[in-house]
Amino acid sequence: MNKNYFEIKRAGINTTFQDQGRGNLYHIGIPFSGAMDNRNFQISNKLVGNEVNFPIIEFAYQGPLLKYFGENINFAITGDVKFIIRKKNDNIEGNCYQSFTLENGDELNIISTNKSVYGYLAVSGEFDVNYQWSSCSVNTKANIGANNGKKIEDGQKIYILNINKNLSDKKLNYINTKIENIRVIQGTNFDYFSDEGKKIFFEKEFVISKLSDRMGMRLEGPKIENIVDTNIKSEGLLKGVIQVPADGNPIIMLSDHGTIGGYPKIGVVISADYDKLVQLTPGSKIKFKKVELADAEILFKLYDLETQNLISQI
Amino acid sequence: MIKNISNLGDAALYCDFGSEVNKEINSKVIRYFKSIQKENIDGINNLTPSYNKLIISFDLRKKNFQTIKKLIENLNITNDDELETNRIKIPVCCDENFSLDIKRLEEKLQITRDKIYEKFFGKEFFCYMTGFIAGMPFLGDLENELQAKRLETPRVKVPKGSVGLTEQFANVYTFESPGGWNIIGNTPQVIFDSTNENNPNLINPGDVVTFEQITKEQYYNNNE
Numbered sequence: 001m002n003k004n005y006f007e008i009k010r011a012g013i014n015t016t017f018q019d020q021g022r023g024n025l026y027h028i029g030i031p032f033s034g035a036m037d038n039r040n041f042q043i044s045n046k047l048v049g050n051e052v053n054f055p056i057i058e059f060a061y062q063g064p065l066l067k068y069f070g071e072n073i074n075f076a077i078t079g080d081v082k083f084i085i086r087k088k089n090d091n092i093e094g095n096c097y098q099s100f101t102l103e104n105g106d107e108l109n110i111i112s113t114n115k116s117v118y119g120y121l122a123v124s125g126e127f128d129v130n131y132q133w134s135s136c137s138v139n140t141k142a143n144i145g146a147n148n149g150k151k152i153e154d155g156q157k158i159y160i161l162n163i164n165k166n167l168s169d170k171k172l173n174y175i176n177t178k179i180e181n182i183r184v185i186q187g188t189n190f191d192y193f194s195d196e197g198k199k200i201f202f203e204k205e206f207v208i209s210k211l212s213d214r215m216g217m218r219l220e221g222p223k224i225e226n227i228v229d230t231n232i233k234s235e236g237l238l239k240g241v242i243q244v245p246a247d248g249n250p251i252i253m254l255s256d257h258g259t260i261g262g263y264p265k266i267g268v269v270i271s272a273d274y275d276k277l278v279q280l281t282p283g284s285k286i287k288f289k290k291v292e293l294a295d296a297e298i299l300f301k302l303y304d305l306e307t308q309n310l311i312s313q314i
Numbered sequence: 315m316i317k318n319i320s321n322l323g324d325a326a327l328y329c330d331f332g333s334e335v336n337k338e339i340n341s342k343v344i345r346y347f348k349s350i351q352k353e354n355i356d357g358i359n360n361l362t363p364s365y366n367k368l369i370i371s372f373d374l375r376k377k378n379f380q381t382i383k384k385l386i387e388n389l390n391i392t393n394d395d396e397l398e399t400n401r402i403k404i405p406v407c408c409d410e411n412f413s414l415d416i417k418r419l420e421e422k423l424q425i426t427r428d429k430i431y432e433k434f435f436g437k438e439f440f441c442y443m444t445g446f447i448a449g450m451p452f453l454g455d456l457e458n459e460l461q462a463k464r465l466e467t468p469r470v471k472v473p474k475g476s477v478g479l480t481e482q483f484a485n486v487y488t489f490e491s492p493g494g495w496n497i498i499g500n501t502p503q504v505i506f507d508s509t510n511e512n513n514p515n516l517i518n519p520g521d522v523v524t525f526e527q528i529t530k531e532q533y534y535n536n537n538e
Contacts, residue, residue: 027362028449
C-alpha cells in the first residue's frame with residue numbers, strides 16, 4: 001500500500017491541490033476555490049485517462065521538482081509550461097498537452113510557466129488527498145482542503161493510489177491563446193462612476209499589478225472617479241467581479257476571493273473569458289470591452305463547447 | 315418583497331431588498347435565503363445573503379438568468395414564525411494583550427473603557443450575515459456611543475479570535491487576517507470549525523449573540 005509517491009524536492013511558488021471547487025458555502029464565508037483555469041485543469045486529467053474532475057496539482061510561475069518512486073505512471077502537464085524529465089542517463093524536454101511515462105527514480109522538473117501564470121499536473125492515478133465538502137481544493141486562507149489546507153512544501157511526500165495499469169499515450173494539438181481584451185458586463189454600481197470614469201474603464205489600458213494572487217487581480221492605470229460613494233453596504237462577491245476602491249484602481253475577484261465586500265462594483269468579467277484572464281501575468285496590459293448579458297451567455301456556450309470538443313479529441 | 319432583481323455578470327441574480335441596514339429588511343433576506351436553500355434547486359451554486367441583498371449564483375451550463383429569475387419570483391417564502399433563531403453566548407477576555415484598540419476607542423468615543431464594556435457585554439446582538447472570511451459574523455446593532463470608524467491604516471494581521479467593533483457592528487475574526495476593526499478583546503471560543511461539515515459556523519444569520527466578559531484565567535482554561 002502507498003508505495004507509489006512523489007518526493008517534493010522543490011515545492012515551487014504556489015503549488016496546491018485543486019479540483020472543480022466547492023459550491024453552496026458562500027453564505028458561511030467559504031469561496032468556490034478550485035482550479036483557476038478550468039479548461040486546462042480538465043484537459044490535464046483527460047490526457048492521463050482520468051475523469052475530468054480528478055484532483056490535480058496546480059502551480060504558478062515556478063512549478064515543483066518531484067522525484068518519483070513506484071510502478072510506472074503517466075503524467076501530463078497543461079498550460080504553457082517548460083519542464084524536463086530527468087531519467088537515469090537522459091534528460092527529456094517535455095511538451096504540454098502530451099502524456100509521458102515516469103519510472104521509478106525519474107525526476108520531473110517543472111521549471112516555469114511561459115508568459116502565463118498557472119499550469120496543471122495530472123497523473124494516471126488518484127492523489128491520496130482528503131476532501132472537505134466534496135472537494136480537495138486548497139484554500140490556504142481558511143486552511144480548507146487537501147494537505148491540511150496548505151501549499152505543498154519542500155520535502156513532503158505525495159502518495160498516489162489506484163494507478164491505471166493501462167498506460168496509453170495521449171496527445172492534444174492545442175496552443176493556449178492569449179487575449180488582451182477582457183469582456184465585461186456592467187456592474188450593479190456602474191452609475192457610481194463619473195462619465196469620464198466610465199469612459200476610462202472601457203477605453204483605456206490597465207496594467208496587471210504584482211499584487212495579484214488566487215484571491216484577486218489588482219490593476220493599475222488611469223484612476224476611475226467615483227461620484228457617489230466609495231463604499232457600499234457590504235454584500236456578496238463572485239469571481240470575476242470588478243470592484244473599485246477609493247484609490248480608483250480596479251480589483252478583479254478571483255477564485256479564492258473574500259465572500260463579502262464593500263466597494264462599488266463597476267463590472268463583471270464574463271464567464272467565457274475567466275480562464276484566459278487568470279493566465280495574464282503581472283505587467284500585462286488589458287482593456288475591458290462591454291458586452292450585454294445575452295451575448296455573454298452565447299459566448300460562454302461557445303467557449304464551453306470548444307472545451308468539450310478539445311476533451312473529446314483526446 | 316424583493317424590490318428589484320438584476321443580473322450580476324452572466325451567472326448570478328442580484329436581489330435588492332432596499333438600501334437601509336436594519337433587522338426588518340435583513341430578516342426578509344434571511345427568509346428568502348433559507349427558503350431557496352430548502353428548495354435545493356439544481357444549477358444554483360451559491361447563495362450570499364447580506365444586510366439588504368441576496369446574490370444567487372448559478373452554473374451557466376445548466377441555467378441562465380431568465381430561468382433562475384422566474385423560479386425565484388414564483389417561490390413561496392417561509393413565514394416569520396418559521397424562522398429559526400439560536401441564542402449563543404461568546405466569552406471574551408479584555409486583558410490588555412487582547413484589547414488592542416481600547417485606548418483608541420476611549421479617545422475617539424470620549425468614554426472610559428469601563429463604560430465601553432458596560433455597553434457591550436450582556437447586550438443582545440443580531441447576526442446579519444456571515445462571511446468575508448469563513449465563519450465571520452456581522453453582528454448589530456451597537457449603541458450610538460460605541461460607534462467608531464475603522465482604523466485609518468488596517469492591521470496586516472489581526473489575531474484569531476479578536477472581537478472588533480466598527481460603525482454599528484461587532485464581529486469576531488475566525489482566522490488571523492488583515493483587518494481594520496477596533497479590537498476590544500479576544501474569545502477562546504471556536505467560531506468556525508471546518509471539520510464539522512454539516513455545521514461549521516457557530517453563529518449563523520438570524521441568530522442572537524451575547525458577549526460575556528471573562529478573566530485571563532478563564533480564557534486560558536477554556537483554551538485547554
